[in-house]
Amino acid sequence: MAKARALDRRRRSVRNIRKITRTMELIATARFKKAMDRSVAARDYTRQLSCMLENIASSGIGVVHPLLEVRPNKRTAVLILTGNRGLCGGYNSNIVRQSLAVLGQWKSEGIGTQVAVSGKKGISSLRFRGIEIADRYTSFDDRPAFDAVEPIGRAYLDGYSAGDFDRLDVVYTKFQSIAKQSAIIETLLPLAPPESTGSDTRLAQVKPEYDFYPSSESILEELLPASFLSRLFKCFLDSAVSEQVARMVAMKAASENAGSLIKDLSRRYNRARQSQITGEIMEILGGVEALKG
């Protein structure tokens, strides 16, 4: 009976695990929907800002700003966005792998790095690999707030203007669709120059000529940092959405795996129980035969 009982005990524990993974899957689904809504709501801001930048660029004035200037790279700031919690498949490990690749690349080129990491998982993995981490953030969960991201962005803007570093790379998981999220490295500083909407792209639409109050330079002075902050915020939002999708998928796979494990264990348990019963019948029959003799 020992083997059958052990199998039964194991089956019960797998069942309990399945209950947990199933619940986590449902929670991740609900959180994913909320995170997705926030991400969609934030898109308008980025779109309006880039629309204004385009209008300024196409108004014919030269767009010159320190944030757009490409400087010779002596030191790079790297911001790595991971999750605070695990059980989300390859989400954290993909980011760590990308981070190590980019840090290795800068090291081989002899360029100094200044690493900041958000998320407990990333912090512990990178510390284990001996990476020196200058700033750590552990307060971002599935609902990153702009007010929390803004001080980080402002600190980067100040550091960039002061010449502490010449480039900012953000390693995060870009949300492309529910089926595809990829760990990527995006360069946020220097900012990509705004593209003027060329004459061929919007031929049908007559573009009005804009006045600027107080002046286009003064507006750019504030618009570019705002644009940077909104792009940084988008990275945080994308990471949050991708983490929930990754957890959802991982927990769904875990639940399905637990289901097939339970099926297999049940089969083995029934077989063990049956063979035990057969054994007992044989013993009884053997005893009866012995008594007859």
Added chain:
Amino acid sequence: MVDSTPVKNSAHTLRLVIVTPELTIFDEPSRFVTLPLFDGQRGVAYGHAPFIGRLGAGEVRIIGVDKTIHRYFVEGGFVEVGPSAVSIVAHRAIRSQNLNAVVAREQKEALLKVSAHGDEAIDARQRAVDAARAKVRAATNDHA
């Protein structure tokens, strides 16, 4: 420009949008809007000459199509005025009636007590005090 010479017609409305980094707060057709630009207020109706301007801290007053008045307090940002659309991109925006006058007044008093040294610090302090004053004004102004 074709659109910059509008026909006088009450059916002409502005599409007014207020977006913040986290949310689109307002997106409705409107008759008229008063914007708190960096150097004072400016009224915009349908057919206004297009401009892009920097906003200061202050109240955006919107007169809707049904003549209802919506008031939002914004703190910095930009506005893009097209012939028939106004987009306000604000760092922060909150409905004026949700502002707490007592808290706003306390914030202003606290800021007034802070001393600043150096040109930049004095400018920053002045901007903060102006924003706090505008907030108090928006919070106590309940004639909507």
